[in-house]
Amino acid sequence: MESVTRIFDLLQLYRGKYAGKGDVFAWKSRGKWADISASDYIRNSDHVSYALMALGIVPGDRVATIMGNSPFWNFLDMGILQTGGVHVPVYPTLSVENYRFIFTDARIRVLFIGCRAAYQRIKPVLNDLPDLQAYFVLEKQKGLKDWSDLVRLGRKNSNRDLLGSIRSSIRPEDLATLIYTSGTTGRPKGVMLSHVNMVSNFTAVSDILNSRDVNRALSFLPLCHVYERMLNYMYQYMGISVYYAESLDRLRENMREVKPEMFCAVPRVIEKSYATILRKGRNLKGIQKLIFFWALNLGHRFDFDLIRGPAFRLKLLIADRLVFRHWRGAFGGKLSIIVSGGAPLHPKLARVFWAAGIQVVEGYGLTETSPVIAVGTFEPGGVRFGTVGRPLTGVELKLAEDGEILVKGPNVMMGYYNRPDRNAEVFDEDGWFHTGDIGELVNGQYLKITDRKKEIFKTSLGKYIAPQVIENRIKESPFIESSMVIGENRNYPSALIVPNFEYLRSWCEAKGIEYSTNAEMSKTELVIQRIQREIKELNETLDHTWQVRKFILMEKEWSVESGELSPTLKVRRTYMQEKYAALIAGMYGEQIDYQPRHRDKKVKKPGKGFIRKK
Secondary structure: OOOOOOHHHHHHHHHOOOOOOOOOEEEEEOOEEEEEOHHHHHHHHHHHHHHHHHOOOOOOOEEEEEOOOOHHHHHHHHHHHOOOOEEEEEOOOOOHHHHHHHHHHHOEEEEEEOOHHHHHHHHHHHOOOOOOOEEEEOOOOOOOOOHHHHHHHHHHOOOHHHHHHHHHHOOOOOEEEEEEOOOOOOOOOEEEEEHHHHHHHHHHHHHHHOOOOOOEEEEOOOOOOHHHHHHHHHHHHHOOEEEEOOOOOOHHHHHHHHOOOEEEEOHHHHHHHHHHHHHHHHOOOHHHHHHHHHHHHHHHOOOOOHHHOHHHHHHHHHHHHHHHHHHHHHOOOOOOEEEEOOOOOOHHHHHHHHHOOOEEEEEEEOHHHOOEEEEOOOOOOOOOOOOOOEEOOOOEEEEOOOOEEEEEOOOOOOEEOOOHHHHHHHEOOOOOEEEEEEEEEEOOOEEEEEEEHHHOEEOOOOOEEOHHHHHHHHOOOOOEEEEEEEOOOOOOOEEEEEEOHHHHHHHHHHHOOOOOOHHHHHHOHHHHHHHHHHHHHHHOOOOHHHOOOEEEEOOOOOOOOOOOEOOOOOEOHHHHHHHOHHHHHHHOOOOOOOOOOOOOOOOOOOOOOOEEEO
16 A cells, blocks of 8 residues: 555555556536546546646645535545645534634635535625635536635646645644534634545544545545545545435435445434334235344344354344345445444344444544544454444553543644634643543443433432433334433423334324324324333433433424534534423423523423423
């Protein structure tokens, strides 16, 4: 493998080792998959660089992008980086206030906007940015500079010698990107990552896949987040073709079209896939249904020690022939690897996917660590269910007295941009980065994440509650999609629960329960009673002080657009406690005079059929 010390050195692989590759990237254009070749990639990246040089961008200048996943993201990324510019990728779904803060804080010089809708969203901010000297809307719109104008500017001002000189002057230790955290509990923080931060991570992670036969990966998590971005670099480093899904809604269709060997996901995506499979199994009849659930229960018991025994292996072979091969068909037929990160995945799901021939490895990390700290591997003993694997090669890890995970390594960020106060909080005097996550080491080597340090709360009785532990247990129920446990400074824990509406629809049909909308379904007495049974069974496995005494069924799914989820699909707890303050107060019999700051979102008042006591 040729030496890669700076991110844009990946382009050298496409000038040499992968020069003949015809589908470096692919995406849906006008309803058909369109390939981007190695020469396309290099040429377009260079056009971006020449255009930025013509606009006066010099090493250290910040250039921002607001766009979804497509090969154009990669052209812009490499084009920015090989001029020494600092890439500031921003989510397309942020508030105007957050856009204004980020662009002002980073002093953005040039801005690339992916589509007309994003332009309309950001338009009110553009005149408030004194450092902004140019912006382009890639999707053609009258009166605005677009992709063709950018390419034309690059061609007109191409200077290969100057670009080569600039590339040579960029060091691995130089700042490559500013990634602003989603700001779920305050204003966004700019995480400064150098070339070596990212390169050390994707080269170390690539070692895990070296022995695997992977030619094509499907990408659907946002590239502006460090998780998918690092993996995108890893794909390029290994010569794996990257196919960009159209959307989460079309994920199943895209998988059948692309037939990927691997993809990376957050647990929420895996849980939804499993729920769909479970619903289809529930709709089977007679012997087919019996066989399905026999195979499912066998998969839930999957263990690496068990498969060494001939009896279990034979049962697994039969289950594969009758059931599991159809699962793989739903994912395109060639899928063998899923990398899961961003939140804990229930061990039951990991086991059953392994049983089905789809090997799920979990990883753990943060934006501040580029991101991987620990990950499972495919070597013997590389995966232990319920953990996120061992620390990545080159990463040092230890646990503080309170269980907080501390790390050192070449992947750890340079610091927070313009925030010396926050840097002093997260780095101790010995240089250890404090992650804010609580964990434990299983058998002294496998890392298990138990909760976020700042999310652990204390009840009015003085008992500490780790909400993530309870929430992950709640999600074991096929009737429940997600939840948020609350109860700080109150007598007991309660929960906001989003039902699995897709699963409930088939259950209601089987029970003859009539409804017209999801909201009506969530108010139906029999549905509430069924969820109550699930919570009762959960409570029997928890300590008395951790038991969920009351809950509210939400009328619709939480989403990024409606504000409950961050762009990485994590629950925004501070926002949620404000948005649903009236509902939460009602569960505890409190009266509040509440006026939501988010006036565009309706806050439902507590009412009959929503609050249920154990």
